[in-house]
Amino acid sequence: xxxxxxxxxxxxxxxxxxxxxxxxxxxxxxxxxxxxxxxxxxxxxxxxxxxxxxxxxxxxxxxxxxxxxxxxxxxxxxxxxxxxxxxxxxxxxxxxxxxxxxxxxxxxxxxxxxxxxxxxxxxxxxxxxxxxxxxxxxxxxxxxxxxxxxxxxxxxxxxxxxxxxxxxxxxxxxxxxxxxxxxxxxxxxxxxxxxxxxxxxxx
Amino acid sequence: xxxxxxxxxxxxxxxxxxxxxxxxxxxxxxxxxxxxxxxxxxxxxxxxxxxxxxxxxxxxxxxxxxxxxxxxxxxxxxxxxxxxxxxxxxxxxxxxxxxxxxxxxxxxxxxxxxxxxxxxxxxxxxxxxxxxxxxxxxxxxxxxxxxxxxxxxxxxxxxxxxxxxxxxxxxxxxxxxxxxxxxxxxxxxxxxxxxxxxxxxxx
DNA sequence: GTCTATAGGCGGATAGAC
DNA sequence: GTCTATCCGCCTATAGAC
Numbered sequence: 001x002x003x004x005x006x007x008x009x010x011x012x013x014x015x016x017x018x019x020x021x022x023x024x025x026x027x028x029x030x031x032x033x034x035x036x037x038x039x040x041x042x043x044x045x046x047x048x049x050x051x052x053x054x055x056x057x058x059x060x061x062x063x064x065x066x067x068x069x070x071x072x073x074x075x076x077x078x079x080x081x082x083x084x085x086x087x088x089x090x091x092x093x094x095x096x097x098x099x100x101x102x103x104x105x106x107x108x109x110x111x112x113x114x115x116x117x118x119x120x121x122x123x124x125x126x127x128x129x130x131x132x133x134x135x136x137x138x139x140x141x142x143x144x145x146x147x148x149x150x151x152x153x154x155x156x157x158x159x160x161x162x163x164x165x166x167x168x169x170x171x172x173x174x175x176x177x178x179x180x181x182x183x184x185x186x187x188x189x190x191x192x193x194x195x196x197x198x199x200x201x202x203x
Numbered sequence: 204x205x206x207x208x209x210x211x212x213x214x215x216x217x218x219x220x221x222x223x224x225x226x227x228x229x230x231x232x233x234x235x236x237x238x239x240x241x242x243x244x245x246x247x248x249x250x251x252x253x254x255x256x257x258x259x260x261x262x263x264x265x266x267x268x269x270x271x272x273x274x275x276x277x278x279x280x281x282x283x284x285x286x287x288x289x290x291x292x293x294x295x296x297x298x299x300x301x302x303x304x305x306x307x308x309x310x311x312x313x314x315x316x317x318x319x320x321x322x323x324x325x326x327x328x329x330x331x332x333x334x335x336x337x338x339x340x341x342x343x344x345x346x347x348x349x350x351x352x353x354x355x356x357x358x359x360x361x362x363x364x365x366x367x368x369x370x371x372x373x374x375x376x377x378x379x380x381x382x383x384x385x386x387x388x389x390x391x392x393x394x395x396x397x398x399x400x401x402x403x404x405x406x
Numbered sequence: 407g408t409c410t411a412t413a414g415g416c417g418g419a420t421a422g423a424c
Numbered sequence: 425g426t427c428t429a430t431c432c433g434c435c436t437a438t439a440g441a442c
Contacts, residue, residue: 006425020308020311020312021225021227021228021312022224022225022227022228022308023228024224024225024227024228025224025225025226025227025228027416027417027418028417028418028419029417029418037426038426038427038428039417039418039419039427040419040420040426040427040428041425041426041427042418042419043418043419043420044425044426048418048419049418049419065375068375098308098311100368101304101307101308101311102308103371104304104367104368104370104371105223105225105301105304105305105308107370107371108223108301108304108370109223109224111370114370114371114374123374123375123377124377127376127377148376149376149378149386150386150389150390150393152372152375152376153364153365153372153386153390154361154397156364156365156368156372157360157361157363157364157365158357158360158361160360160364160368161356161359161360161363161364162356162359162360164307165303165307165359165363167307167310167311167314167317168306168307168310168317169355169356169359171317171326172268172271172326172355173330173351173352173355174326174327174330175352183352183353183356186353187353187356190353194357194397194401197400197401197404198397198400198401201400209407230434230435230436231435231436231437232434232435232436240408241408241409241410242409242435242436242437243408243409243410243437243438244407244408244409245436245437246436246437246438247407247408250437251436251437252436252437
């Protein structure tokens with residue numbers, strides 16, 4: 001912990017506190033405590049709360065969309081790319097389950113957060129490429145006709161929701177930590193199976 | 204608006220503000236403004252912020268789990284029950300898309316929120332019944348072997364995530380309000396199809 | 407029941423010593 | 425770079441008039 005620079009420790013601490021409490025609910029004192037640092041130092045390294053928040057938020061956004069590039073620029077077979085993406089996506093969310101909740105909520109509070117934060121991520125290129133990949137598979141008769149939108153919604157839903165909703169699912173299904181975790185691990189395969197079986201049903 | 208009682212208007216206003224801002228981020232003044240009422244009146248009708256919050260939270264929880272009972276106590280064929288549940292679930296979440304995000308986040312902040320709030324909802328009965336229904340279908344050879352846990356995670360994911368993640372999905376997929384809404388409407392059918400096709404693949 | 411005024415405390419931000 | 429002390433505004437909560 002202490003071998004990290006002050007900046008690093010602050011950012012890690014701020015991520016923890018902001019993701020749980022949100023911009024307005026977070027206390028600078030909590031972040032300072034979590035980082036094992038003086039409250040005044042937060043203002044030394046980052047001018048104010050808002051600025052610290054925006055830096056954290058932007059980093060998290062890039063992490064999320066980084067995985068999507070991986071899905072596009074592989075040369076593997078379509079089915080394998082789906083499998084790789086599902087595994088990667090589940091692993092990323094498992095690292096920090098509150099993060100997607102945090103992003104979804106903050107974006108609703110403040111829609112401008114999305115705008116202009118994507119200079120480096122070419123979403124249009126990713127979309128175009130992925131549509132071409134899907135169309136090629138459809139043309140070859142490998143998969144049924146499906147839109148990029150529907151496929152992506154399905155995959156993202158099945159990967160992300162069961163992890164972000166952990167406390168509720170554990171409660172509703174009466175699961176302990178261990179069996180919940182086994183279920184999620186098994187999903188790295190079963191989600192791909194579900195998606196791929198759906199694609200292979202030719203209509 | 205004004206034909207509603209003060210209590211009712213406060214609760215509606217508080218729901219709006221709390222779901223977006225969370226317990227700590229919400230301002231009593233914002234709730235008062237939203238309810239078109241004096242700030243002092245909030246404390247007249249509800250002793251304090253925490254108590255107002257808990258009342259709202261509990262109501263939302265019951266709304267979520269109310270839909271699950273509907274899934275169990277129908278006498279319709281299994282496939283139709285799935286279809287009915289998916290439609291109902293999507294409709295409920297569409298009514299108030301921030302609500303699941305709010306619940307997921309608050310429960311993570313404060314795990315005790317779940318405990319003791321379910322005197323009236325017999326989760327264990329619902330689980331047992333649903334397991335029996337699934338087992339009967341498996342025995343009759345109608346569906347493949349699947350656990351309650353996996354099935355529920357899949358259905359909930361596909362219904363809830365695309366709605367709570369609306370702003371992100373619209374941005375990533377470059378959708379306008381209209382085409383996004385069409386996609387979600389179409390999911391009332393396509394999600395059921397996906398789930399049912401998966402169940403019918405006998406392994 | 408409704409409203410104004412104000413108490414009281416918390417939290418972000420800064421000044422300034424070291 | 426680090427820490428203490430402190431300012432000041434904001435927000436919950438209540439007192440008390442009507």
